[in-house]
Amino acid sequence: MAQKTLVAVDVRERSQVAEARRRALLMANDIGLSEADAARAALVATEAATNLLRHAGQGEILIAPRADGDIRSVTIAALDSGPGMANPAECMEDGFTTGDGPGVGLGTIQRQSDMFELFSLSGQGTVVVATIHPRHSIEAPVAPQPFQPHAGGTVFGCFAVPAAGETACGDGWAVRRSAGITDILVCDGLGHGAKAAEATDAACVTFAAQTGVESLEESMERIDRALHGTRGAAVAIASIDHRRSLLSFMGVGNISGWLRWDGGTSRTLSYEGIVGRNTGRARVIEYPYEGELLAIFASDGLGTRWDLGKYRGLASRHPLTIGAVLYRDFRRRRDDCTVFTARIA
Structure with a gap:
């Protein structure tokens, strides 16, 4: 197993949100994800990039494809050095917002992802990592389980x-x-x-x-x-x-x-x-x-x-x-x- 080409997108203005979405969609298509899975990747990238502008003013999106045997996935990471979150769990709740948006961005990212993690410290910025795996049905997404560091393997x-x-x-x-x-x-x-x-x-x-x-x-x-x-x-x-x-x-x-x-x-x-x-x-x-x-x-x-x-x-x-x-x-x-x-x- 080896790395594929990663794409980094600086997000400093509104047009770069569309660029992050375009790059995520292209990446998902290139590695053979289904149309529905590619749409999930595009939505995650859009919400993540929008959050960077809305809450931190700027940041960076990393879009990394990965192959593990026959399973191919896309990881989207949103990085910022903004104000961070005093209470990340509260910020995950739909409707909570510190900006002018509806407060559903993080919840949307989590629901559309198969692996999701948020790390934020007050005054030290925020990192959101979401991975999209192939899904074999069109059923409503289920929130991913939190990472268990001692699960073995x-x-x-x-x-x-x-x-x-x-x-x-x-x-x-x-x-x-x-x-x-x-x-x-x-x-x-x-x-x-x-x-x-x-x-x-x-x-x-x-x-x-x-x-x-x-x-x-x-x-x-x-x-x-x-x-x-x-x-x-x-x-x-x-x-x-x-x-x-x-x-x-x-x-x-x-x-x-x-x-x-x-x-x-x-x-x-x-x-x-x-x-x-x-x-x-x-x-x-x-x-x-x-x-x-x-x-x-x-x-x-x-x-x-x-x-x-x-x-x-x-x-x-x-x-x-x-x-x-x-x-x-x-x-x-x-x-x-x-x-x-x-x-x-």
Whole structure:
């Protein structure tokens, strides 16, 4: 499984609400959602963008398609740095409004979504994340169940956003799953734009195609050979052994990683080098953990001076919500930015 092209829409004026709607509808159609599901995506984008203007004055909409086997979905995230909400639960009620609208926007988004989460702190802005999955009937929508952080299994989400002014993203990610093992690749092609995307695409394709790889060193060597003739890339591979509660990590270049588990935290260590040119002295480092693991990996398009503890309650939220908040507050617009978040319980 790998990322598809994400679309970011700045919302600063009314015409950009229509642009967000158009982009969501196009994305849903492109990945093969039904006409009814595409209409839901368009409605969610419209309401989310309208709320940005009405309550925060401006913000950003991220529209991210995702494929997980035969299931394809669209995630729409609305990000703002506005006044935030003192009581998010009250704001979710139909009819409640602090602006000039009817106060049904958030309720509409929730009802049209198959996964919905809102994170807001007074004075720190708001993030709304909604995912639209295929539905096999035309029955009235049912409000999605709230995310349960300790429900078990692996839940992950990622936003890979092109640098300002670029349509191609030079960052990328991919996931492989086998019995008891989850392997994660995060890649940052050198520079940005189409040439960086070429290197990242080669890394993701090579990683996804690997079978029977005995070690992370061998996996990195195969990616290194595949990137010869490209610009090269920073690459990080994490292999999570669920049964042994062990994360093995091998990083070359500027991919940062942060791990949190019951009773501990750690930053991952990457080595200097460029995959496709010189992987240097990179080696595998093991990180044992206990209980539930929260892992965040990011390219250098995300600043490193963030502290999850400064966001009350954020660590227990859906990985997509965590990534969206960090992206909003610490992205560097001059470069591609990827934030990959996984929760392993």
